[in-house]
Amino acid sequence: MPRPRAISRTDSTLISNADMARVFNEIADMLEISGELVYKAVAYRRVADAVERWPDDVAHLFQSDEPPKIPGAGPALTTKLAELASTGQLAYHDRMRAQVPSGLLEILKIPGVGPRTVKQLHDELGIDSVEALRAAAEGGTLRSLKGLSARTEENILAGMARLTSRGTRLLLHDADALMTGLVGQLREVRGVRAIEPAGSLRRRKATIGDLDLLAATDDPARLIRALDGLTTVEHVLSAGTDKSSIVLAEGPQVDLMVCPPAAWGSHLVHFTGSKEHNVALRGMALDRGLSLSEKGFKVVESGELEPVATEEEVYERLGLPWIAPEMREDSGEIQAALAGSLPTLVSLADLRGDTHVHSDWTDGVDSIEVMARAARDLGRAWIVLTDHSPSLGITRGLSSERVAEQREEIGRLNAELAPFRILHGTEMEIRADATLDYPDDLLAAFDVVVASVHTARGQSTEQLTRRTLAAIDNPNVDVIAHPTGRIVNRRDPIALDWPRVFEAAARTGTALELNGSPRLDLDDALARAAGKAGVRLTLASDAHRTEELDQLRYAVSVARRAWLAPGQVIGTRSADQLLELVG
Ligand SMILES: [Zn+2]
Numbered sequence: 001m002p003r004p005r006a007i008s009r010t011d012s013t014l015i016s017n018a019d020m021a022r023v024f025n026e027i028a029d030m031l032e033i034s035g036e037l038v039y040k041a042v043a044y045r046r047v048a049d050a051v052e053r054w055p056d057d058v059a060h061l062f063q064s065d066e067p068p069k070i071p072g073a074g075p076a077l078t079t080k081l082a083e084l085a086s087t088g089q090l091a092y093h094d095r096m097r098a099q100v101p102s103g104l105l106e107i108l109k110i111p112g113v114g115p116r117t118v119k120q121l122h123d124e125l126g127i128d129s130v131e132a133l134r135a136a137a138e139g140g141t142l143r144s145l146k147g148l149s150a151r152t153e154e155n156i157l158a159g160m161a162r163l164t165s166r167g168t169r170l171l172l173h174d175a176d177a178l179m180t181g182l183v184g185q186l187r188e189v190r191g192v193r194a195i196e197p198a199g200s201l202r203r204r205k206a207t208i209g210d211l212d213l214l215a216a217t218d219d220p221a222r223l224i225r226a227l228d229g230l231t232t233v234e235h236v237l238s239a240g241t242d243k244s245s246i247v248l249a250e251g252p253q254v255d256l257m258v259c260p261p262a263a264w265g266s267h268l269v270h271f272t273g274s275k276e277h278n279v280a281l282r283g284m285a286l287d288r289g290l291s292l293s294e295k296g297f298k299v300v301e302s303g304e305l306e307p308v309a310t311e312e313e314v315y316e317r318l319g320l321p322w323i324a325p326e327m328r329e330d331s332g333e334i335q336a337a338l339a340g341s342l343p344t345l346v347s348l349a350d351l352r353g354d355t356h357v358h359s360d361w362t363d364g365v366d367s368i369e370v371m372a373r374a375a376r377d378l379g380r381a382w383i384v385l386t387d388h389s390p391s392l393g394i395t396r397g398l399s400s401e402r403v404a405e406q407r408e409e410i411g412r413l414n415a416e417l418a419p420f421r422i423l424h425g426t427e428m429e430i431r432a433d434a435t436l437d438y439p440d441d442l443l444a445a446f447d448v449v450v451a452s453v454h455t456a457r458g459q460s461t462e463q464l465t466r467r468t469l470a471a472i473d474n475p476n477v478d479v480i481a482h483p484t485g486r487i488v489n490r491r492d493p494i495a496l497d498w499p500r501v502f503e504a505a506a507r508t509g510t511a512l513e514l515n516g517s518p519r520l521d522l523d524d525a526l527a528r529a530a531g532k533a534g535v536r537l538t539l540a541s542d543a544h545r546t547e548e549l550d551q552l553r554y555a556v557s558v559a560r561r562a563w564l565a566p567g568q569v570i571g572t573r574s575a576d577q578l579l580e581l582v583g
């Protein structure tokens with residue numbers, strides 16, 4: 001008999017919304033595996049979803065005089081919610097668990113394996129664990145079942161491999177690419193008035209969990225059918241009348257929410273989050289006798305509901321200017337909005353150039369000319385070419401002779417590409433002993449010097465800080481690239497003594513980089529602290545091939561989450577202004 005899973009509590013007494021939702025989702029899984037009618041499972045899933053998204057503590061509300069009306073929960077399910085809320089347990093859930101082998105629930109988590117297949121595998125082959133399923137798939141016995149084939153076996157094994165690679169959150173870049181593809185495919189569906197990513201992707205966080213997509217449409221059923229039918233969709237988890245959850249063949253889950261156009265504004269605010277930002281907004285609404293939900297403002301006294309069509313109107317109703325999604329973290333944005341001191345955030349359109357670009361002279365893929373032309377096609381007025389210095393051995397860093405040859409090549413190209421400008425820079429190593437990789441006279445000849453740490457990252461904070469400060473204090477160094485060396489989901493940042501680094505950078509006018517490659521380094525919190533400390537920032541793609549020049553947009557995302565204005569970012573200047581700035 002399976003052991004009931006321990007239930008974690010948000011406080012010592014009450015079950016959390018997430019745990020309540022998990023119990024209901026598990027019941028739905030078990031109902032489906034048992035071959036119950038589909039609508040029963042759908043009802044549990046709908047309630048699970050509503051509970052998970054409920055802004056306040058559902059268990060807590062059940063203890064109060066006014067229990068919440070959870071959409072989709074009739075009398076039977078409401079009784080079950082109340083039982084869970086008061087005891088943290090559900091007898092029905094325990095009974096189901098005693099009947100359904102727990103291995104079947106594990107099998108159901110494998111992408112591409114639905115409940116009907118789980119039931120079939122169990123009934124006909126006695127498969128009751130992931131390991132038994134793996135053995136059967138590898139041994140080729142699944143193809144003997146009706147409707148299954150050698151292809152199914154391959155898919156199941158691939159799904160298992162993907163499952164073990166899960167758990168890491170999706171990188172912003174990947175989430176953005178997947179969502180851009182989906183939105184492009186769904187925008188033209190008849191009835192769709194607006195469709196936009198919501199959640200942490202719209203807030204441009206560095207990593208994303210599930211993808212949230214919101215659409216305003218006159219024909220919800222048509223849009224949900226269109227999503228479920230896309231070839232990039234592997235598996236439909238649940239589909240209702242105003243939402244659908246699917247798993248993409250590439251792995252991530254997408255939750256599509258659908259709303260009427262008249263309620264687009266309140267839905268967009270609600271599903272963009274963050275949760276903390278929305279809690280603050282709801283508090284302000286209550287002060288005005290209004291209850292704010294995704295459906296709009298409800299006048300508490302009369303119960304009258306006013307849907308809201310635009311985000312601007314939601315904020316206006318609360319006496320606030322519109323707040324950019326990247327700032328919606330309840331980290332001072334509401335106070336700033338009330339005080340009229342919200343910053344104008346830097347945008348991609350403000351940027352004239354890119355301060356960190358490589359070519360095939362070191363470890364890049366494309367030639368200087370190809371990189372320059374591609375940057376020009378993207379609307380940049382200039383790039384700083386920053387190939388590596390010699391001590392970074394793997395990159396074939398440039399000797400002083402090669403630096404001189406490269407300068408000539410750039411001069412020739414600039415004559416051809418004007419008014420576009422290639423500025424001659426370097427990404428110079430800060431060596432382990434805190435000396436710099438080029439002598440001062442060579443450094444002085446570059447237009448822009450970018451310095452970075454790639455080696456001996458295991459040193460102490462004091463040593464790493466001293467190396468960084470040595471570069472900052474050199475008058476020829478203009479930028480510190482990717483100051484912490486992190487790579488999102490792959491390599492941890494190094495720890496520096498930030499107050500000292502910020503003080504020195506502000507004093508010397510050395511810019512710190514926000515790197516738009518999957519490093520996203522500095523991160524948003526450090527970038528905001530740097531900006532507050534009066535440090536100049538620079539946004540850069542660190543492109544090694546033309547396709548990566550567009551990574552500049554992710555540096556912009558970090559800058560916006562860091563509340564940076566155009567004036568704090570050096571790339572908003574013309575090439576001549578930049579040269580003047582860096583001296
Ligand atoms: Zn680098």
Ligand SMILES: [Zn+2]
Pocket residue numbers: 356358427542
């Ligand atoms: Zn680089």
